[in-house]
Amino acid sequence: MITDIIRLTLVVFTAILAGKLMMKIKMPAILGWLITGMIMGPHAVGLLSQSILDQQWYKVTLNIFECSMGLMIGTELVWNKIKKLGKQIFIITLTQSLGTFFVVSAVFALIFWYMNIPITLGLIFGGIALATAPAPALSIVNEYKTDGPVTKTLIPMAALDDIIAIIVFLSVMAFTFKETASVDLPSYIIFLIVLIPVGIGITVGFTTGMMLKKKNPRNITLLIIGISILVASSITLFMNYKVMPAPILNFMLVGMAFSGTFSNIVSEERLQEIMDNVKPILGFCFVVMILNLGAPLDYHLILGAGVYTAVYILSRAAGKIGGSAFGAHIVNAPTTVKKYLGFTLLPHSGVSLVLTGIAVSSLKSTSPDSAVIVQGTIAAAAVINEVFAVILSKQAFKKAGEFNK
Numbered sequence: 001m002i003t004d005i006i007r008l009t010l011v012v013f014t015a016i017l018a019g020k021l022m023m024k025i026k027m028p029a030i031l032g033w034l035i036t037g038m039i040m041g042p043h044a045v046g047l048l049s050q051s052i053l054d055q056q057w058y059k060v061t062l063n064i065f066e067c068s069m070g071l072m073i074g075t076e077l078v079w080n081k082i083k084k085l086g087k088q089i090f091i092i093t094l095t096q097s098l099g100t101f102f103v104v105s106a107v108f109a110l111i112f113w114y115m116n117i118p119i120t121l122g123l124i125f126g127g128i129a130l131a132t133a134p135a136p137a138l139s140i141v142n143e144y145k146t147d148g149p150v151t152k153t154l155i156p157m158a159a160l161d162d163i164i165a166i167i168v169f170l171s172v173m174a175f176t177f178k179e180t181a182s183v184d185l186p187s188y189i190i191f192l193i194v195l196i197p198v199g200i201g202i203t204v205g206f207t208t209g210m211m212l213k214k215k216n217p218r219n220i221t222l223l224i225i226g227i228s229i230l231v232a233s234s235i236t237l238f239m240n241y242k243v244m245p246a247p248i249l250n251f252m253l254v255g256m257a258f259s260g261t262f263s264n265i266v267s268e269e270r271l272q273e274i275m276d277n278v279k280p281i282l283g284f285c286f287v288v289m290i291l292n293l294g295a296p297l298d299y300h301l302i303l304g305a306g307v308y309t310a311v312y313i314l315s316r317a318a319g320k321i322g323g324s325a326f327g328a329h330i331v332n333a334p335t336t337v338k339k340y341l342g343f344t345l346l347p348h349s350g351v352s353l354v355l356t357g358i359a360v361s362s363l364k365s366t367s368p369d370s371a372v373i374v375q376g377t378i379a380a381a382a383v384i385n386e387v388f389a390v391i392l393s394k395q396a397f398k399k400a401g402e403f404n405k
Contacts, residue, residue: 004052011040011048012284015291023143028394030139033287034386037294048295062292063251064233065285070201070255072138072282073158075263075275089153092327092337093160096345097130099323100316101168104129107315111308121370127169128355128378129316129348133293134158134252136347136390139286140397142279148402149334154344161345163194163253169355196239197249201257204232208258209265218277225278232258297382308373309380316381320345336400343396346389348382 015036019029042050052058105126109119138158141151170193208228212221236254240247263271321342328338356378363371397403 001055001057004055004058007047007049008052008058011036011291012287014040015287019287028136028140028390029143030136030286030290031387031390033290034136034294034390037291038297040291041295041297043296043298048291053292053295060233060237062289063237064229065288066251067229067233067236067255067258068282068285069135069138069289070252070257071259071275071278072142073134073155073252074201074205074256074259074261075271088331088333089156090160091331092153092324092333092341093157093164095327095330096320096323096342097161097164097168099326100129100319101126103319103322104312104315107311111311117373118367118370121367121373123172124169124359124374125312125377127165127172128352128359128374129312129319130161130165130168131348131352131355132158132161132165132320132345133347133352133386134162135286135289135293136386137344137393139290140344140390140394142283142286144394144397144403146397146402146404148400149337150341150344150397150400151402153333153337153341157345162250165355166193166250173359192244193248193250194253196244197236197251197253198257200232200235200239201254201259202261204228204235205258205261206265209262212262212266212270212274215270215273221274221277222281225274228258229255293386297386298379306376306380308377309384312377312381313385316348316385317342317346336402340396340400344393346385346392348385348389352378352382 015033018032018036020032022032023029037048039045040047042048042053103126105122108122108125110122111117112119112122137154140146141155205228208224211224216224232254233251236249236251240249266274324342324345325338327333328341333341356374360371360375363374
């Protein structure tokens with residue numbers, strides 16, 4: 001284990017240097033972290049080997065970091081802020097997420113019908129396509145200090161987007177299969193995977209908020225936040241592995257609910273002080289999480305990417321960009337939101353790879369050929385999409401005039 005930690009430390013250090021190099025050439029640091037993950041991962045150099053990725057301590061550490069990253073989103077869910085944009089955010093989230101589902105599902109259903117492949121597989125592609133990886137866009141927000149209508153719309157949306165994705169995906173799986181992830185999942189699980197993380201986050205967040213109301217020295221504030229995140233993560237781990245039929249609870253959702261709760265208890269000035277204190281720690285969590293997104297991606301898949309991958313990337317982009325523009329038009333959002341918000345939603349690994357794993361696990365026993373199609377298409381799309389989506393996200397924020405605000 002000591003050797004694995006040393007290797008992971010070297011990879012993180014390399015990623016940080018790669019990020020700084022990317023910044024020198026006017027590219028987002030996250031691109032350096034992502035590429036480092038792919039190069040150092042099990043499909044290339046192997047310094048961040050598959051054995052490390054499979055270690056329980058590594059998975060638990062990532063769960064804690066994922067919970068911590070929820071602070072970037074949850075602290076924006078201050079009621080006084082979102083009540084002005086609540087309806088707008090909800091409508092745009094629905095139009096872009098469900099729009100993506102319908103576009104991708106329809107396109108693949110037509111293709112699979114023509115290819116004599118079960119068209120229900122198209123619904124699975126649509127369910128996976130909903131998911132957005134918030135970490136890349138949030139990293140750009142953090143690095144370039146963006147602010148404006150696009151940023152203010154994107155951050156709260158990130159809290160809703162993956163919730164809708166998980167609900168729609170599991171509903172599709174429940175409709176298509178009798179089991180998900182090789183275990184029987186009753187229908188009420190769809191509600192529990194949202195209610196349990198939110199309940200844990202609110203409970204721990206309320207206690208934390210009461211302790212943080214009073215101004216404390218920086219080290220005491222960090223200690224309170226750190227212990228609270230560990231408590232919330234520990235409860236979620238227990239529920240995931242001891243109570244739930246499969247480890248499907250979302251740790252970022254716990255972190256969102258946790259930070260969203262204490263953010264509405266403390267004053268706005270105190271919240272800003274707290275976030276200034278934890279920002280360096282969140283930056284480190286970002287590096288490790290993006291490395292983990294890149295490590296499982298096999299860059300060789302770029303060469304083997306076929307028509308399905310191209311269709312998936314393009315149809316998903318059409319759903320995200322068109323759906324967000326349509327929703328923004330309905331609520332009469334600012335022009336920059338109509339034109340550029342969809343591009344910030346293109347990053348797609350993370351949750352999508354988890355959903356792909358669930359789908360493939362189920363398909364292996366019922367339709368092995370379909371499992372191969374899903375796994376190959378999404379894996380190749382993840383490699384290609386993550387590199388170009390990060391660049392497009394940065395350009396979207398830049399075109400919207402929200403850099404360095």
